[in-house]
Amino acid sequence: MTNSNTYDALIIGSGCAGLSLALRLADKTRILLLSKVSLTSGSTYWAQGGISAVLDPTDSLESHIQDTLNAGAGLCNLEAVQLTVSHGKKNIQWLNQLGVNFTQIETTNGEKTFHLNREGGHSHRRIVHTADATGKAVSTTLINCAKNHPNITFLENHNAVDLIINTKQDGKEARIQGAYLLNTLTNKVRSIAAKTVILATGGASKVYQYSTNPDISTGDGIALAWRAGCRVSNMEFMQFHPTCLYHPKERSFLISEALRGEGGKLILPDGSEFMHLYDPQKELAPRDIVARAIDNEIKKHGFDCVFLDISHKPADFIIQHFPTIHKKCLSLGIDITQQPIPVVPAAHYTCGGVLTDLHGRTDIPGLYAIGEVACTGLHGANRMASNSLLECLVFAEQAAIDISSTLASIPQPYPLPEWDESQVSDSDEEVVVAHNWDELRLFMWDYVGIVRTNKRLSRAMHRLDILKEEIAEYYGNFRVTGDLLELRNLVIVAELIIRSALLRKESRGLHYTQDYPKSDKSKTISNTVLNPTHFTNGL
Ligand SMILES: Cc1cc2nc3c(=O)[nH]c(=O)nc-3n(C[C@H](O)[C@H](O)[C@H](O)COP(=O)(O)OP(=O)(O)OC[C@H]3O[C@@H](n4cnc5c(N)ncnc54)[C@H](O)[C@@H]3O)c2cc1C
Numbered sequence: 001m002t003n004s005n006t007y008d009a010l011i012i013g014s015g016c017a018g019l020s021l022a023l024r025l026a027d028k029t030r031i032l033l034l035s036k037v038s039l040t041s042g043s044t045y046w047a048q049g050g051i052s053a054v055l056d057p058t059d060s061l062e063s064h065i066q067d068t069l070n071a072g073a074g075l076c077n078l079e080a081v082q083l084t085v086s087h088g089k090k091n092i093q094w095l096n097q098l099g100v101n102f103t104q105i106e107t108t109n110g111e112k113t114f115h116l117n118r119e120g121g122h123s124h125r126r127i128v129h130t131a132d133a134t135g136k137a138v139s140t141t142l143i144n145c146a147k148n149h150p151n152i153t154f155l156e157n158h159n160a161v162d163l164i165i166n167t168k169q170d171g172k173e174a175r176i177q178g179a180y181l182l183n184t185l186t187n188k189v190r191s192i193a194a195k196t197v198i199l200a201t202g203g204a205s206k207v208y209q210y211s212t213n214p215d216i217s218t219g220d221g222i223a224l225a226w227r228a229g230c231r232v233s234n235m236e237f238m239q240f241h242p243t244c245l246y247h248p249k250e251r252s253f254l255i256s257e258a259l260r261g262e263g264g265k266l267i268l269p270d271g272s273e274f275m276h277l278y279d280p281q282k283e284l285a286p287r288d289i290v291a292r293a294i295d296n297e298i299k300k301h302g303f304d305c306v307f308l309d310i311s312h313k314p315a316d317f318i319i320q321h322f323p324t325i326h327k328k329c330l331s332l333g334i335d336i337t338q339q340p341i342p343v344v345p346a347a348h349y350t351c352g353g354v355l356t357d358l359h360g361r362t363d364i365p366g367l368y369a370i371g372e373v374a375c376t377g378l379h380g381a382n383r384m385a386s387n388s389l390l391e392c393l394v395f396a397e398q399a400a401i402d403i404s405s406t407l408a409s410i411p412q413p414y415p416l417p418e419w420d421e422s423q424v425s426d427s428d429e430e431v432v433v434a435h436n437w438d439e440l441r442l443f444m445w446d447y448v449g450i451v452r453t454n455k456r457l458s459r460a461m462h463r464l465d466i467l468k469e470e471i472a473e474y475y476g477n478f479r480v481t482g483d484l485l486e487l488r489n490l491v492i493v494a495e496l497i498i499r500s501a502l503l504r505k506e507s508r509g510l511h512y513t514q515d516y517p518k519s520d521k522s523k524t525i526s527n528t529v530l531n532p533t534h535f536t537n538g539l
Helices: 016-025 061-071 078-086 088-098 134-147 220-228 287-301 315-321 323-331 387-409 430-447 454-477 482-503
Strands: 006-012 031-034 104-106 112-114 152-155 158-166 175-183 188-199 238-245 265-267 306-309 341-350 353-355 367-369
Touching: 006 016, 006 175, 006 387, 016 031, 016 134, 016 387, 061 078, 078 088, 078 387, 088 134, 088 387, 134 152, 134 387, 158 188, 158 220, 158 482, 188 220, 188 387, 220 353, 220 367, 220 482, 238 287, 265 287, 287 306, 287 341, 315 323, 367 387, 430 454, 430 482, 454 482
Parallel strands: 006 031, 006 188, 031 152, 188 367
Antiparallel strands: 104 112, 158 175, 175 188, 238 341, 265 306, 306 341
């Protein structure tokens, strides 16, 4: 570090991916680690189910690889799957050594071993967990370790506005130089220079009206990378979690898949089961099948929700295995040991993202993307449950290896330009931003949701074009705010989802369209890759 505005590495995001990378790099690297709000604002903190890894002697790497490939519906990158799965065990041990207190059981010969859950798509029990609040345990442990490291500086309430890239000059290639950051408490923008920048900004599920994700999941990293010139892949594959609590007082509380893994049954209001009509694996079918089944039952009968019932299990088993869900539901007047839980599907996970290689490298030298923001090839057309935290850990390690081996040879960044506010004023119409936020998320839910058609996608595109124009004009005239930046990013993400969905003339994995209800078996299928050099979008 040469001064307080220059670092070796700028990590944008304090979730599992960003924090793991920071801890793996920090001994030899001066790091600035950013969070848009508090350090626990990302999805990581809310993960309930756990992390997948082959730990049971009767399980095998081949089986985990095969399950992941099956879920990915032909679009996984085999190398990415093999890499991720084979690094599972050592990353779980790493977290355990840092202090993550995974739930344990005693074996028949009195030894302690990790308790393993089973979730949809997995053919073995292989999910390590800390009761039903794994993300909280991972997040708080990583934050505590990072806070104790002298080389890691935290910056909360800072929103990355745009990346700064130098253009090709003197025969040198274009490379990342840093980023502009908005302090959302003071509304001032400053530039930070760094030899390397890592996007660890999480997913984009807030582009939909209903989502299990925290408010920060607005696809910022995807939009930042796209504006900077990176390719983005597989954005049509948005995962909808089948079971989000349906309650007027609780917007995005997830009812973990582990509840179905332990025998929870999906039922209609009259108590009848329906999953056998959709898949032989019933409640343990892959998430997309369960989400579509619920969506179909809700739309067919005009119900507000369906129900998930675990009350046939002993009450102390339920309370011991699902303390968080039990407590939350009880606080809303639902005793899950006695009655079924009202549930609806909600946007949950972004399978696509910034295209990277197996070290998290993007198209721009020095710029990396890891965690949910990235498309590494692991998930293909559908993410298997609990593979995402594993991906955060493994690709943080992969990126750390690459960054450590190259950092010494990278020159200090150029002096950065200051943020120019001379042409803009304070907004006198914040209502435009609030209105457009609502409109965007509603039409994405209605037209680009679980079941799609060409007509609905075109309708969404038409509305998006109008929003884009309005937001570009607004952005050009007024001082930036956190809400405006997120809206600008969400509009880009929405466009990438719609364009990718329009390009896929088949149903596959998470992308289901009534116009092409079958998977295309006649030709070699491929991942959808969008290149920003082929588009002009003004944002
Ligand atoms: C309710 C829920 C339950 C889940 N359960 C599981 C599970 O059991 N197992 C599993 O494997 N996966 C689970 N997932 C998915 C998993 O939690 C996420 O994929 C994973 O945590 C993503 O981690 P991340 O580090 O990539 O991003 P996040 O944890 O989302 O962190 C993103 C970070 O980036 C910051 N950020 C974003 N934009 C900006 C910006 N413009 N400027 C500055 N900072 C920014 C945020 O503030 C935050 O710190 C679950 C997700 C949810 C929502």
